Amino acid sequence: MLSRWSKFKQLRHFAAAGMVAMALAGCATVSGPSGRSSATDKQPLGRLVVAVPDEDHDLMAQLLAGEMALSRTDLKTASQAYGRAAQLSPDPKVAEQAAALAIAVRDTPAAEAAIARWQALGARPAPLAQARAQLALSQGNTEEARRQLEILVGTGDPDAWRQFGRVLVGSRDAAQATQLLEAVATPQRLPNDPQAWLAMSELGDKLGRHAYALQIADAAAKRFGTAETYAWLGQMKYHDGDRVGAKALFDKALAKDPKDTHLRLAYATLLGQGGDYTTAAKLLDNGPQDADTYAMRAALAARAKDTKTINRLYSQLQRSPEDVRQSSAYLLGQLAEMLDKKEEALKWYDQVADDDDHAFDADLRSAILLQDLGRSAEAHEQLAQMQTDYLDQPAMLRRAYEVDAELYMDEGQYAQAERSFSRALQVTPDDPALLYGRGLAYAEAGQTDQAVNDFRHLLQLKPDDTDATNALGYTLADANRDLPEAQRLIEQARAARPDDPAIQDSWGWLQYRLGHLDQAEKTLRGAWMAHKDADVGVHLGEVLWKQGRQQDARNVFDEVRKMDPQSVNLHNTLKRLNP
Structure with missing residues (x-):
């Protein structure tokens, strides 16, 4: 639930607006022994008495307490602090935050008080109705939630339907959410905006109301006729098994926007899932190319075992613009491997940036290629470096140890393989694949008792x-x-x-x-x-x-x-x- 309220962490600036005013009191002078004013009397600030409020009435203290509690993900304490701050601050956003937190921790009295304060400070109708709908949902009051949601979408606020969707997504009761979706988000009430129709259709599909989702998608396609509405309806038709209908809709979508890369990728993905690799490839061959289209084309060619196309893609990608080539370094390495160009693959993997999602895989493939090229010492050195680099990432550390062990197995160095498997098992104890690998290493090394122990233990875990x-x-x-x-x-x-x-x-x-x-x-x-x-x-x-x-x-x-x-x-x- 915390992530829903993370946006409110931006409210730290409210503290500046709540600086405590200092009351001035007491202007009497204090005479020195000689009857003259003392030296301190010459300093005006020396004659001021500051009225310091207690903590419960100190706006800044409450805001800081609320923020510190949020940083600890202590929503209950944060709610209490913001509830007090809302009563002290003239800023409606503080009351809005207090209401959101109280609803999150299901503190109904605090939520009602915060919402009342927020309204008194001039809350906008749409977010106020959203908060009241959320409160009603948390209380299980479907009728009141529906009333507030109808108020929300009736405000005409540009964000009203997005806020409506957020309320339903946050509901703890899926059945309640679907009931409200179908009751409020009707074709008669939805605005003249295709994005709102698509959002409601997707939400219905997510909530398991496929018939409603299909109805809204079909109506959106007929009403707006945009590439996006055709594509979404086509996707739904495809998943319903109507491939002919889906293809016709995607063709209409492409006719509307033939250069839309995301649309071409979505269509190609569906065709590929249906095993029509040839049509999918042709679809992507034409039109603008980027890293994503090259990756999809390569995947389709690999599934079809089309070496000729893989070779052509490798050549095209090497001649692509620099930004595409740099972001596709891992893909270039994969293509080079498919073409048995191991040295070239190594060079491409070496160019994969450290912050690339494929950086770990590129390092791993490099180690395996080094082994294939007869450079075993370099392969193990690479894996040793990875074991240091990924020391704080258990899944990757385990894999680095496992590959190191597998390479040792290929070399017939079974004692070293056993050590690497054992280190991996320290990271993920009782891992079946690692127990199996270590058992094989023991068996190959002639350590039958240890091998039998590992296999028996594995069979206890997976009979x-x-x-x-x-x-x-x-x-x-x-x-x-x-x-x-x-x-x-x-x-x-x-x-x-x-x-x-x-x-x-x-x-x-x-x-x-x-x-x-x-x-x-x-x-x-x-x-x-x-x-x-x-x-x-x-x-x-x-x-x-x-x-x-x-x-x-x-x-x-x-x-x-x-x-x-x-x-x-x-x-x-x-x-x-x-x-």
């Missing part, structure tokens, strides 16, 4: 987590321990996702541990054909080797080596088998 179920089952099977439990877990994962190659790999590896080589080979080959993953290939190769099919195994190992020359799993397996 139906299929990935954690599979990971725990695989870890037990890989360690060749608790195989009956491993079988139960992997069967549970298979039932949830029967076609998942990772789960099939776990099942095949379990069969290998159980000595079922033929079943293991069949399962692992199926997983390998479905998804050429290096670890699956290593498992399949080992099974083939144990079956005595060494050449077939070498062929699979060769494929794995081409896919991942640095595979730690392949290296360890070949060392163990010594082919």
Whole structure:
């Protein structure tokens, strides 16, 4: 509720108007011992006696007390202070503030007193009716609220309908608000202003009165025929499933204002949501371009996997005006990444301003690209700097640690990965994704007990987590321990996702541990054909080797080596088998 009254903090200037007047009293002189006037008698101010009011009657003290209470978000104390100030001040704005605060804290006697004082000081009819309507709503008096709202909109005040909407938005009873909206904001009473009609239609839609909202929107489009009224009605038609009607209305809107960027973006958004990427792209291709249109065009091209258009957009955006190019540095980096221009992407990400909404994401992408380019030390250095920069922002700090850990996992540096995951877990304890990641790091490092503990803990938090179920089952099977439990877990994962190659790999590896080589080979080959993953290939190769099919195994190992020359799993397996 405080934010509704934040505008009243501008009232600090009232304190200056309420300076306490000093009463002059007592002009008698005081004679010195010699009968002559003392030295102090020569100073006029020395003969003044200042009448200091008590705090309850000191306007400045009450205003300051009210402002200090507001700064602490102590509305009750602020209301009391402003209530006293209103009775002392001749300024109607102080009484207006007192009324607003009393209504906010639901102090009916104080609100009534403040409103009476405000009226006596010459309150304008519209805001006075607004306050009385708010008070009536807080008391649950719908009839009085309606009467005051009708007075409000009948004043002809330019802000009357905006104030009307504010009253209803602030209502604690949605049903009461909708009843008043439909009773007062009728087509017969609404002014000759399309913005008021649109505002009431949007308010009705927000309050769940879709039929009313559609009625007002349709009437507004017919009465005013502006681009905005056509577009709003088109949006409503679209959400009702009438795409043909929506398209016709948006076409009318564009005919009214073909260069309106916001209108083109709104239309393109609806078309994109319906999967019509081609029409949406054509709509945005024509007309003025800015950072928003380029971003939407890029998003549409990415969804459509249209590399040709992405390439064209990248070239166009690089030649765009400097202000557009600067505000689109992050988008340029993304486009460069899509086109596999990693070095160029790095340069664009480096140009993203510190106050840009995408600054964190740009830094994160830079670290990942540095890793992809073989510059691991720089990647981790970048992430270490981010961990310092975002120390006071937990969500971002957690993500920086997580990406650092993931990069270490890719490098096969599992101890460092575990440390980064653990630091992230200090920021967000019991985070399922982090527990899963750390469990994998422990498992890869051969610390089976710690891995099992993390996976078990994760399953306590999320008992139906299929990935954690599979990971725990695989870890037990890989360690060749608790195989009956491993079988139960992997069967549970298979039932949830029967076609998942990772789960099939776990099942095949379990069969290998159980000595079922033929079943293991069949399962692992199926997983390998479905998804050429290096670890699956290593498992399949080992099974083939144990079956005595060494050449077939070498062929699979060769494929794995081409896919991942640095595979730690392949290296360890070949060392163990010594082919």
